[in-house]
Amino acid sequence: GENVEQHPSTLSVQEGDSAVIKCTYSDSASNYFPWYKQELGKRPQLIIDIRSNVGEKKDQRIAVTLNKTAKHFSLHITETQPEDSAVYFCAASREYSSASKIIFGSGTRLSIRP
Amino acid sequence: DAMVIQNPRYQVTQFGKPVTLSCSQTLNHNVMYWYQQKSSQAPKLLFHYYDKDFNNEADTPDNFQSRRPNTSFCFLDIRSPGLGDAAMYLCATSRPGQVNEQFFGPGTRLTVL
Numbered sequence: 001g002e003n004v005e006q007h008p009s010t011l012s013v014q015e016g017d018s019a020v021i022k023c024t025y026s027d028s029a030s031n032y033f034p035w036y037k038q039e040l041g042k043r044p045q046l047i048i049d050i051r052s053n054v055g056e057k058k059d060q061r062i063a064v065t066l067n068k069t070a071k072h073f074s075l076h077i078t079e080t081q082p083e084d085s086a087v088y089f090c091a092a093s094r095e096y097s098s099a100s101k102i103i104f105g106s107g108t109r110l111s112i113r114p
Numbered sequence: 115d116a117m118v119i120q121n122p123r124y125q126v127t128q129f130g131k132p133v134t135l136s137c138s139q140t141l142n143h144n145v146m147y148w149y150q151q152k153s154s155q156a157p158k159l160l161f162h163y164y165d166k167d168f169n170n171e172a173d174t175p176d177n178f179q180s181r182r183p184n185t186s187f188c189f190l191d192i193r194s195p196g197l198g199d200a201a202m203y204l205c206a207t208s209r210p211g212q213v214n215e216q217f218f219g220p221g222t223r224l225t226v227l
Binding site for chain 1 (some may be wrong): 147155156157159162175204215216218219220221223
């Protein structure tokens with residue numbers, strides 16, 4: 001089955017600097033890669049996703065890149081702000097007709113230093 | 115607003131005392147999921163329904179059961195909660211097919227005394 005590895009497990013960056021979180025997946029048939037942000041005690045919130053037919057997607061300060069050949073995908077947050085502090089989960093999914101399961105990475109706790 | 119609702123938000127039960135958590139959705143999504151999330155860990159899928167078709171994960175303990183009486187509601191039954199079952203339980207929904215986005219409910223935090 002699919003396995004998603006995520007690094008680093010913790011990340012601390014200075015406010016205003018960039019943060020990068022990296023994930024690898026094992027199932028070459030995976031074609032949907034969402035990223036979730038989870039604040040303490042709250043539900044995971046989808047912040048950006050990418051499908052396998054594109055290599056990069058950007059939404060304001062957040063961007064995601066995908067390298068299908070290497071089975072890597074990464075989250076980039078620029079100009080970090082205190083409200084970016086949270087746990088971030090990458091995930092991978094293979095679409096099929098009946099239902100979809102997403103496989104989560106182990107999470108990255110991001111802390112933004114003032 | 116269309117959404118995923120979980121009740122209760124906080125549940126305290128005693129060791130071995132059965133407990134039921136509920137989830138409802140107004141999104142009219144075919145697929146509903148139950149996840150268990152322990153502190154500092156990723157959500158762990160317990161089972162999911164496609165309409166009434168039930169799909170159990172291989173490593174989900176028999177202690178966990180689920181019911182989906184209709185499209186809108188799904189229940190998680192823990193028959194004999196142990197201390198290790200204390201966790202956040204998240205319900206999620208999705209539409210099958212092209213879009214895999216999962217919509218999460220706010221979760222129920224279960225405490226086992």
